[in-house]
Amino acid sequence: MNNKLLENIKVYRGNPLLMGVTVIGDEVNFAITAKYGSNCQVVLYEKGKDEEVARIPFENAQVIGNVYAMSVSGLDYSKYYYNFSVDGEIVTDEYAKALSGKKNWGKACDNLKGIIINDDYDWQQDAPLNIPFDETILYRMHVRGFTKHATSKVKHKGTYLGIVEKIPYLKELGINMIELMPAYEFNEIKKENATSMKGQFAIESPVLNYWGYTDGYAFAPKASFAWTNTPGGEVEEFKYLVRELHKNGIEISMEFFFPQGTNPKLILDCLHYWVMEYHIDGIHANCEEAVMRMVETDNLLCTTKIFTYSFSNNTDFYGRKSEIRNIANFNDDFMVCARRFIKGDEDMLNTMAYKIKANPPGVAVVNYVANHNTFTLYDTVSYDRKYNEANGENNRDGAVYNYSWNCGAEGDTRKRKIMDLRKRQIKNALCLVFLSQGVPMLYAGDEMCNSQKGNNNPYCLDNEISWTNWNTNAMAKEILEFTKNIIAFRKKHKVLHLSQETRQMDYKSYGLPDMSYHGSKAWYADFSHFNRHFSVMYCGKYALLDKAGEEQDIYIAYNMYWENQEFGVPSVRNKKKWHLEFSTDGNKKDCDIDRMYEAPGRSISVLVAGDENK
Secondary structure: OOHHHHHHOEEEEOOOOOOEEEEEOOEEEEEEEOOOOOOEEEEEEEOOOOOEEEEEEOOHHHEEOOEEEEEEEOOOHHHEEEEEEEOOEEEOOOOOOOEEOOOOOOOOOOOOEEEOOOOOOOOOOOOOOOOOHHHOOEEEEOHHHHHHOHHHOOOOOOOHHHHHHOHHHHHHHOOOEEEEOOOEEEOOOOOOOOOOOOHHHOOOOOOOOOOOOOOEEEEEEOHHHOOOOOOOHHHHHHHHHHHHHHHOOOEEEEEEOOOOOOOHHHHHHHHHHHHHHHOOOEEEEOOOHHHHHHHHOOOOOOOOEEEEOOOOOOOOEOOEOOOOOOEEEOOOHHHHHHHHHHOOOOOOHHHHHHHHHOOOOOOEEEEOOOOOOOOOHHHHOOOOOOOOHHHOOOOOOOOOOOOOOOOOOOOOOOOHHHHHHHHHHHHHHHHHHHOOOOEEEEEOOHHHOOOOOOOOOOOOOOOOOOOOOOOOOHHHHHHHHHHHHHHHHHHHOHHHOOOOOOOOOOOOOOOOOOEEEEOOEOOEOOOOOOOOEEEEEEOHHHHHHHOOOOOOOEEEEEEOOOOOEEEEOOOOHHHOEEEEEEEOOOOOOOOOEOOEEEEOOOEEEEEEEEOOOO
């Protein structure tokens, strides 16, 4: 043991509210929970080595309840790693802010040690962007998979810096918030056979948990997602990512997976830490209901966007009052409905009409048509069944029902007619997401026809199936351009993303209802189970409620029938005329639209009110 080290330090009673290790000026606070009466020690190692150099015992005066806390002065913490010892057993700090031994992706490590981190960082006046939900356009990604593919053409592949390199692309696309799948120190591989993802179909060999929905150390950014090789350098690299995103008007949300039974205090401490120390703008967590209620009502998080599977619409409880709508439901409801609608299922109009307008006052809703654990958008229109054989579970894993339709051929095909239909169906799906009132979410790669070859559950695959393919073929380019345009169109027209839910009435006496439904006849929507078409009109003047200025009226014809359908079109205010802005069938010809509009089969058409001589 290093007796000289022990002679040069002084140990005091620490702060038991600062769990883990915290640098405060010239002192280091160590705190751990253990059963009262345990023999606890701080174990120090020389940086880069496995041998212990010193143990510092917790004294009785440093124990409150089950919390052991000491403050150490005179310790040159930059020279040491640490662990705790509890009754002779070495324990890695679950509050560790960085870990040695985790740099190599996909390698199990027996000798984890905490790295003592000073949280000082030059944020250059960084401040929260506070983009409201009604202005948010969300883009979801896996840090490694986003830029790991050779087609990404970035220098720092599969890392936080790789995302920084793609910021110009994200800005051009038009998104203003990214969400990262777990990007903290999750245990992607273990020596034991079973992991939390296996269930009844466990396989015999150890398996990689590529997604990160497993246990780990939630306070520490994932070292293998960082480009730097400096131990602990991932902390600064992640902060640099956040700072650069904010400089470019892009928020960042983090997804967390807390295994059942995780201490609620640890969960709240973790979320507080990421918001305060990493300046993240959003939190996505699916926890036990009682824990999520605690997170939902936390005053420190009341301006942080919080996503979970299902929040109650009741937001007035436990004395928490906020004028900012900061909670959102993030689930597959919209996706299932949209997929069924575009493939032409019966009895979908009532549900789809509701999903288009859903924008509750207390809880936002996130709309998407593909996610990490589903078919990609391209695969949704290319496969009727899943192909998960590469996962090693005999295709028994993953969702059986994908609500997909291959448009006439399973998988890859060169048939022009089928590919044209797939292209149209992708555009239809994108329109449903970006022309609806909820918060739109795009899964990385869907804007350029990324495919997982029919795999809807590549949780254990770290290869080209799970990586984002930056396609540059003609179809991918067309879909990418369409995505940029539909996002720009949404941004331009505030009436498509109002801050409050529409009422389907003219409660401001503007001459038209804020939103109205129509069908084959204007003002008469027929939602019979056999119908597959309806239309929506928005009165642009209602954008004034959000101080956006009066806008053009917009009429959107949704026709998922396989043949052309006639739509009744209402008269426009102020002697304007309807003009065809765009249609997903590719028709750009502006036709004479008076009382009727004929929409092509399986298409969405957008009409905008303008001057007669547009």
